[in-house]
Amino acid sequence: MKLRDLAGILPVEGTASADLEVTGISSDSRQVRSGVVFFALAGTKADGVTYAADAARRGAAAIVAGSAIAGLSVPVLAVDDPRLALALSAARYFGRQPETMVAVTGTSGKTSVAAFTRQIWEQTGYAAASIGTTGVVAPGRNDYGSLTTPDPVALHQLLKELADAGVTHASMEASSHGLDQRRLDGVRLAAGGFTNLGRDHMDYHPTIEDYHRAKLRLFDTLLPKGAPAVIFADDPWSAPTIQAAQAAGLEVLTVGRHGDFLRLKRVEHERHRQRAEVEAGGVLYEVDLPLAGDFQISNALVSAGLAISTGTPVAKALMALEKLKGAPGRLDLVGTTTNGAPVYVDYAHKPDALENVLASVRPFTTGRVIVVFGCGGDRDRGKRPIMGEIATRLADVVIVTDDNPRSEVPETIRAAILAAAPGAIEIGDRRQAIHEAVAMLHAGDTLIVAGKGHEEGQTIGTETLHFSDHEEVRAALRERAA
Ligand SMILES: CC(=O)N[C@H]1[C@@H](OP(=O)(O)OP(=O)(O)OC[C@H]2O[C@@H](n3ccc(=O)[nH]c3=O)[C@H](O)[C@@H]2O)O[C@H](CO)[C@@H](O)[C@@H]1O[C@H](C)C(=O)N[C@@H](C)C(=O)N[C@H](CCC(=O)O)C(=O)O
């Protein structure tokens, strides 16, 4: 590609540099090679402008920045929004994307909805992929992920790979960071979904309104006019989201008990499954969902809405729900003790999620609900006492342990949770906490190990050591059975 091919995004028309060959796009100077266009982004830790000279030295074809930079030997192209320019350039540079792409946002449920939507499409017969916190799943591919919404260069490289491999349908998670940082601008979206809004990332967003506004970018900026917006109707933040989507000229399709498109009429809970009655277009459907947790019904309905609004027949989508597999680490039944007490691993690491997961297991728990959890370091400190209070209110036994302490002192994090969790047991070592909790289980009890879900490491300081809640639960169950 020539630099001129990025015209309309970058101010290259009529410049001598328009003929330069472009061999790549990057916002990280350390990855610049000859011919790469470097985008200098103002970040949370550093300002990319500082690295412009480094990028030039490494052979950058041009530098894109928010304003002119003096003294560089390569052309500098000034744009209003370098992050937006990066995303649009990456989209154009890589070119191909799966034909039908949907994105889902919300505080909780994104990973589940992305995974469920992929599964419904698979059952419809499409080559489908999902992209998010747990990684990339596509035919013949299952890569572990790190970011919920990948950065635009990685994202568009991935979308091209998927499209080249024949994937026609892809669902992705739109995190508030991703939306705010323009990571999804340039993705050709056919539909968008909204699950719910609760406290999260208050270290990044100054207020919950700001956090909601970031989420709304999916609807008021990214989706084309007339595109379907599938919105869960039973959340306190549903109404303002519906309003924003309508104002943006989208086709609003609501799902849930208050939903018009897919209306939940009735749910019967069993231990590891639930039977729902859903009305769609005046027809009643009985759906036997093989997953525990009220919230999974909400997620399943948003997913079905996304699949239906992009072409899957209603009956097919709803029947596909009967074969859904939960996303790894989302109310994931890892095993049961010999006396029948189930142990779940769950990714609840924020207040609403913890509240939901604990409330979800109560109906089928005849004994005690036991929870093991902690909070991550270098993340929203305000949520710690809130989660302590929720655990104390909704569980019978609370064990406070370490999550990913990162650079913080683990005792300090635990103390902040414990301050609002009278009677909780403190066991810093997560392995020990899991083993002691499993040893405590009586018939009728339920254990939830919350916070790390699918994660395969524990970050202490700057080191990430292998750690898996699944493996520890299995080991503890074996130990107990022996
Ligand atoms: C706080 C945050 O969101 N940071 C993201 C952001 O980094 P940043 O722009 O703030 O980076 P920075 O370190 O300040 O550096 C500024 C710029 O200088 C560049 N640089 C830096 C050093 C150098 O030598 N040369 C150089 O060019 C950097 O590449 C960057 O472009 O943009 C980067 C590229 O897209 C992301 O990788 C990075 O994610 C970091 C790793 C992160 O941990 N993000 C988390 C908080 C996150 O995004 N989470 C969400 C939500 C999770 C969920 O709830 O599901 C997610 O989508 O995963």
Ligand SMILES: Nc1ncnc2c1ncn2[C@@H]1O[C@H](COP(=O)(O)OP(=O)(O)OP(=O)(O)O)[C@@H](O)[C@H]1O
């Ligand atoms: N619809 C929902 N409502 C409330 N809580 C939910 C919902 N769906 C999932 N949860 C809870 O949130 C946790 C994370 O779910 P999931 O990974 O699907 O959400 P996410 O939005 O992708 O979260 P993250 O931003 O952390 O990646 C689950 O383990 C469960 O505890």
Ligand SMILES: N[C@H](CCC[C@H](N)C(=O)O)C(=O)O
């Ligand atoms: N994407 C989220 C995941 C948090 C998971 C939890 N285990 C923690 O470490 O806080 C974040 O990085 O904030």
Ligand SMILES: [Mg+2]
């Ligand atoms: Mg996720």
